[in-house]
Amino acid sequence: MGTTVEPIARMASQLARLPGIGQKSAQRLAYHIAGMPEQEVHDLAAAIWQGRKAVHYCTICGNYTEHEVCSVCADDDRRNGQICVVRDPRDVAAMERMRDYHGRYHVLMGTLSPMNGIGPEDIRIRELLQRLSTEDVSEVILATNPDIEGEATAAYIARIIKPMGIRVTRIAHGVPVGSDLEYADEITLAKAMEGRREI
Amino acid sequence: MGTTVEPIARMASQLARLPGIGQKSAQRLAYHIAGMPEQEVHDLAAAIWQGRKAVHYCTICGNYTEHEVCSVCADDDRRNGQICVVRDPRDVAAMERMRDYHGRYHVLMGTLSPMNGIGPEDIRIRELLQRLSTEDVSEVILATNPDIEGEATAAYIARIIKPMGIRVTRIAHGVPVGSDLEYADEITLAKAMEGRREI
Numbered sequence: 001m002g003t004t005v006e007p008i009a010r011m012a013s014q015l016a017r018l019p020g021i022g023q024k025s026a027q028r029l030a031y032h033i034a035g036m037p038e039q040e041v042h043d044l045a046a047a048i049w050q051g052r053k054a055v056h057y058c059t060i061c062g063n064y065t066e067h068e069v070c071s072v073c074a075d076d077d078r079r080n081g082q083i084c085v086v087r088d089p090r091d092v093a094a095m096e097r098m099r100d101y102h103g104r105y106h107v108l109m110g111t112l113s114p115m116n117g118i119g120p121e122d123i124r125i126r127e128l129l130q131r132l133s134t135e136d137v138s139e140v141i142l143a144t145n146p147d148i149e150g151e152a153t154a155a156y157i158a159r160i161i162k163p164m165g166i167r168v169t170r171i172a173h174g175v176p177v178g179s180d181l182e183y184a185d186e187i188t189l190a191k192a193m194e195g196r197r198e199i
Numbered sequence: 200m201g202t203t204v205e206p207i208a209r210m211a212s213q214l215a216r217l218p219g220i221g222q223k224s225a226q227r228l229a230y231h232i233a234g235m236p237e238q239e240v241h242d243l244a245a246a247i248w249q250g251r252k253a254v255h256y257c258t259i260c261g262n263y264t265e266h267e268v269c270s271v272c273a274d275d276d277r278r279n280g281q282i283c284v285v286r287d288p289r290d291v292a293a294m295e296r297m298r299d300y301h302g303r304y305h306v307l308m309g310t311l312s313p314m315n316g317i318g319p320e321d322i323r324i325r326e327l328l329q330r331l332s333t334e335d336v337s338e339v340i341l342a343t344n345p346d347i348e349g350e351a352t353a354a355y356i357a358r359i360i361k362p363m364g365i366r367v368t369r370i371a372h373g374v375p376v377g378s379d380l381e382y383a384d385e386i387t388l389a390k391a392m393e394g395r396r397e398i
Contacts, residue, residue, distance in 0.1 A: 004292070005263045007250035014246040017239075019231055020224060031289045032218055033247060034254045034263055040216075045248035047213040048232060051206035052240040055233045064204045064233055090230045093203065 261306035
């Protein structure tokens with residue numbers, strides 16, 4: 001369109017690169033931002049840029065942090081012998097929302113994916129093994145996603161760690177709480193049956 | 200959460216203020232941005248802030264522009280006697296996408312809404328009347344939304360302008376092209392019947 005306003009078009013094309021924001025919503029957002037008070041737009045842009053600059057990876061677990069070491073790793077009460085292995089920092093946030101896990105984390109920054117050329121050396125498995133040799137770890141909880149890549153990654157790590165005499169567990173798969181059996185897919189149902197317990 | 204990373208939480212709370220972005224997607228976006236290359240985040244934040252600073256309202260029609268006057272008003276070929284009245288700049292973009300209208304615009308920056316205390320002096324009606332007395336206008340096309348406020352605003356403006364001897368038209372309401380009659384609401388169907396034409 002010859003009549004599109006250039007700065008708004010530039011805004012929209014940047015916003016459209018974010019996940020879950022299509023061309024249409026990007027344009028809607030750009031028009032909205034163009035009409036917002038300057039101070040509010042300044043605060044938004046600053047939160048994005050300053051936020052990105054302030055965030056690093058925890059040198060121990062790989063989670064996001066403002067500091068050298070994340071708040072979980074910095075908390076000695078959480079050095080309880082458990083390490084929960086997840087794919088990315090978002091999964092740490094999800095586990096923390098549960099408020100029920102009191103150990104530490106290890107963020108892999110990906111999962112094994114031979115199709116995409118991602119092998120064991122491309123994710124933080126070596127760093128995990130290093131931690132197991134220096135920290136006092138009694139259990140490694142594999143909490144990668146219950147999909148093909150997540151399962152393969154969990155199986156791979158379990159195969160390496162088990163011979164070290166460390167307990168290795170996998171989070172349970174089953175029917176989500178509050179959901180309807182009718183809508184569960186067969187694999188989830190099969191996993192739910194397989195993992196059934198005496199009540 | 201005690202373990203939320205502050206800069207990411209700040210990013211998320213700013214993003215959640217945008218329309219159509221809920222708390223959950225804001226957090227997902229913030230985590231994504233935290234993991235993006237610094238240069239890309241810089242480009243995003245710059246496009247937002249520079250974009251907002253570069254955008255002004257056209258001194259003639261009220262549309263967004265980088266300049267004193269928008270590209271439509273600056274184009275003498277579009278000074279054809281028609282003025283299309285819309286609610287906000289986004290509606291100008293929608294009309295321009297149609298590529299079929301060759302006149303100028305007038306952006307009201309709102310619609311009459313007694314319920315919300317928005318009267319004729321709160322939207323750009325005075326500016327429209329000023330244009331009618333200085334520009335050579337033969338037709339005013341009222342293209343406010345086909346909702347209660349849009350209709351009331353169109354009716355109000357028509358009442359003022361008609362006595363000036365200027366042709367006043369309203370865009371047609373009817374069943375959207377490509378949609379299914381079955382799913383049209385009754386008011387739309389009634390408007391479609393009312394606006395029927397000989398073929």
